[in-house]
Amino acid sequence: MKGKHIVKISDNRVKYSFELVRNITIVQGNSGTGKTTLYDMVAAYARLKDKSSVQIICDKPCVALRPDSDWQHMLENTRDSIVFIDEESDYVGKQEFAYAIKQTDNYYVIFTRENLHNLPYSVEEIYEIHTSGKLHTFRKLYKQQPNFRYSRKAGRRKKTEFSHFITEDSKSGFEFYEHYFDGSSVRCVSAKSNSSIYSWLTANKDKKIFVIADGAAFGAEMNRIMALQEHYPDMTICLPESFEWLILKSGLVQTSDLKEILDNPSDYIESSKHFSWEQFFTDYLVHNTQGTHYRYSKNGMSSFYTVRNNMEQVVALIGIDGNGA
Numbered sequence: 120m121k122g123k124h125i126v127k128i129s130d131n132r133v134k135y136s137f138e139l140v141r142n143i144t145i146v147q148g149n150s151g152t153g154k155t156t157l158y159d160m161v162a163a164y165a166r167l168k169d170k171s172s173v174q175i176i177c178d179k180p181c182v183a184l185r186p187d188s189d190w191q192h193m194l195e196n197t198r199d200s201i202v203f204i205d206e207e208s209d210y211v212g213k214q215e216f217a218y219a220i221k222q223t224d225n226y227y228v229i230f231t232r233e234n235l236h237n238l239p240y241s242v243e244e245i246y247e248i249h250t251s252g253k254l255h256t257f258r259k260l261y262k263q264q265p266n267f268r269y270s271r272k273a274g275r276r277k278k279t280e281f282s283h284f285i286t287e288d289s290k291s292g293f294e295f296y297e298h299y300f301d302g303s304s305v306r307c308v309s310a311k312s313n314s315s316i317y318s319w320l321t322a323n324k325d326k327k328i329f330v331i332a333d334g335a336a337f338g339a340e341m342n343r344i345m346a347l348q349e350h351y352p353d354m355t356i357c358l359p360e361s362f363e364w365l366i367l368k369s370g371l372v373q374t375s376d377l378k379e380i381l382d383n384p385s386d387y388i389e390s391s392k393h394f395s396w397e398q399f400f401t402d403y404l405v406h407n408t409q410g411t412h413y414r415y416s417k418n419g420m421s422s423f424y425t426v427r428n429n430m431e432q433v434v435a436l437i438g439i440d441g442n443g444a
Contacts (some may be wrong), residue, residue: 123140124139141226143238143394144227147247153255180201183204185205185208198225202225203230204229206230206231211233211238222391241396242269244259262360267358281327281353282326282443284296284329285309285331294420304443328354363397363401
């Protein structure tokens with residue numbers, strides 16, 4: 120499945136209206152916010168169809184995966200659908216579940232209070248339910264600020280001084296930033312994975328830190344990273360879509376369909392082929408630079424990308440300079 124899908128669900132008491140953009144949407148929130156009501160409405164419609172009091176308007180079938188169900192069997196028989204999963208479903212935290220949904224072409228709406236580290240979901244697709252009268256909508260839990268910054272405090276400066284630049288990437292992305300800060304006072308460090316960023320930060324609380332990671336797959340880390348940032352205001356969190364997306368967005372690579380893809384990625388990213396948008400943009404960049412002097416690989420880039428002017432073109436998007444500001 121690909122594309123954006125508007126879902127409208129209602130009965131004689133409440134209405135829900137929201138848009139799904141990626142294959143994984145996370146809905147969080149405390150009890151009483153409407154998560155269970157929404158799930159129960161989908162489950163009732165899936166079971167009783169027109170005999171229920173629920174109306175669903177969507178261009179794709181909407182189904183409910185029950186907490187006590189044989190979920191593996193059900194997923195094997197569910198195609199091109201929007202699957203709603205209740206927060207009582209313990210299996211969503213298991214690696215077997217992550218593997219199983221990778222094999223499908225469905226979109227998933229997961230109600231949970233947990234951080235699902237087995238799933239690469241975007242920071243942009245974590246929501247809470249907002250209520251206005253009878254109407255319930257999805258509202259982003261984390262709001263992006265200029266230059267892909269995320270903060271619980273409004274009005275943070277566009278440019279923040281820092282002494283350490285931390286990246287999740289240990290390959291081409293780290294290589295790029297290490298070249299960029301070469302000769303400056305900024306120390307460039309690879310945490311080597313999303314989950315290791317938190318450990319590195321807690322061990323270096325006294326430093327002024329700029330963290331950059333792929334927002335497309337950083338969702339599970341956001342809660343604890345944001346909580347840490349609240350206590351250490353010298354920490355900057357920058358989460359562009361991915362490093363490869365930054366390169367494509369910078370204009371260093373030109374293709375005939377690139378602008379349209381960057382403007383409307385959901386129209387091009389088939390969920391059964393690319394489990395996260397980061398994978399799509401990596402494959403796109405690798406494929407479209409093969410056999411050129413600007414060939415890109417996750418394991419090593421052409422020297423084209425470490426030419427100073429070209430590096431400046433990329434980092435301008437995240438609003439920093441080579442002096443740690």
